[in-house]
Amino acid sequence: MAKRQLILEDGSFFVGEGFGSEHSKSGEIVFNTGMTGYQELISNPSNYGQIITMTYPLIGNYGINRDDFETITPFIHGLVVKEVSTSPSNFRSDESLDHFLKAHHIPGISGIDTRKLTRVIRENGTMKAMITNLEYSIEEIVSELKNMKLPNDQVKQTSTVKPYVVPGRGERVVVVDFGVKHGILRELTKRDCHITVVPYNYSAENILRLKPDGIMLTNGPGNPKDVPEAIEMIREVFGKAPIFGIGLGHQLIALANGADTEKLKVGHRGSSHPVKDIHKNRTYLTSQNHGYTVKLDSLDGTGLEPTQLSLNDQSVEGIRHQLYPVFSVQYHPEASPGPEDTNFLFDKYVEMMKENYSKKEVELNA
Incomplete structure (x- = not known):
């Protein structure tokens, strides 16, 4: 997996391994404390435009199945996890989380300290963030995020x-x-x-x-x-x-x-x-x-x-x-x-x- 970085509006940044789509995407970064249910969260329309941080450390272990979708098209702009499972094990699993995110052009980043990231969000509040490749400078992205307006539609x-x-x-x-x-x-x-x-x-x-x-x-x-x-x-x-x-x-x-x-x-x-x-x-x-x-x-x-x-x-x-x-x-x-x-x-x-x-x-x- 290629290296990827998560950059927050306040200048905080995390470097980890990329999965899912290779596209860079920005959005409002939030965290979810659920131990399971990542498929439903990814496909919940209420999460439109958000980069979701899962606080539970292992995500993707039971894959993606045909039954647990909450909409046809997922609307999230990114997924942040501590560890992503590349070999899901469940009798209902149809594909891996990585494969699903690639198919829907959603970037993910793993291998970062999600506990630290959650503390940053809790202390500073919800803010804008971007998942992108290492070739972009942190200062450039932070400036872009500060000037970016979240959609109202x-x-x-x-x-x-x-x-x-x-x-x-x-x-x-x-x-x-x-x-x-x-x-x-x-x-x-x-x-x-x-x-x-x-x-x-x-x-x-x-x-x-x-x-x-x-x-x-x-x-x-x-x-x-x-x-x-x-x-x-x-x-x-x-x-x-x-x-x-x-x-x-x-x-x-x-x-x-x-x-x-x-x-x-x-x-x-x-x-x-x-x-x-x-x-x-x-x-x-x-x-x-x-x-x-x-x-x-x-x-x-x-x-x-x-x-x-x-x-x-x-x-x-x-x-x-x-x-x-x-x-x-x-x-x-x-x-x-x-x-x-x-x-x-x-x-x-x-x-x-x-x-x-x-x-x-x-x-x-x-």
Whole structure:
């Protein structure tokens, strides 16, 4: 393997062995604490444009398989590991991680001290970085990174272009795709929902024309304030159908109701983040992957109330509306990867849609 370097915006640099694509790529560098699930992370649209550092020391040991993808096309810009396995061993493995990254033009770097790198990110916060060959000077790359602007159209790049249907016989759900993971669609199809997936900029009028029993606002990448058309759409559909938001969808519900969001210093990315339900006094382990959060004090006077908080930093992990059938969570209840402690939220959503439908029938027959 050829030598390669990872250069950070603050001037920190690491030299290691290259794998995957030989292309140089820049992006926002983050770290993920999951021990497994690298295939799902690589293919999660929420990671658009990011260089992911895996804190677990050995990555790629079970290869890449056909079943664990969260989207068809991976959107990450790089992968950083301590050690990459070149000889995966798993009965489901179809190819190595190295081969997969080469096929999708994604560079990787191994053989560096990921513990030191993680400390740098934790101390200085998320920043821009580049994986490149040794021929480029550190000063040149640092200057380029400092002048580089991160894209603000990540949702546009990851959302579907045209609506499509996943047929079912149950409740009719319009899924607004801000960068949807396949895991969300799997959980809805398990419950026999009839799913219509629409683009991020689909109008409220067109969504309501589909006569949905419920509206799902999905995960996605980037700053929620970069999607103003979605915020306006949510305001217009509020109270017209039960709404369930996940990840970016959760943040957009908050913004649509007058609350505020902010960027976290390092974000929450991992498979075992503890979250406490403040109404049930229960704690769940959750799969998380986000760099922005809803500001707790901004919920006052919005009609929204917090339902769950992170036990690590007390940030908002769940909200619900006090009048309308609307709730959302910051984490991934569908897991993929991670624990499925909160999978029951999809059942709660289906019950909410059924109750709302029954209520409408009563009103019509009154």
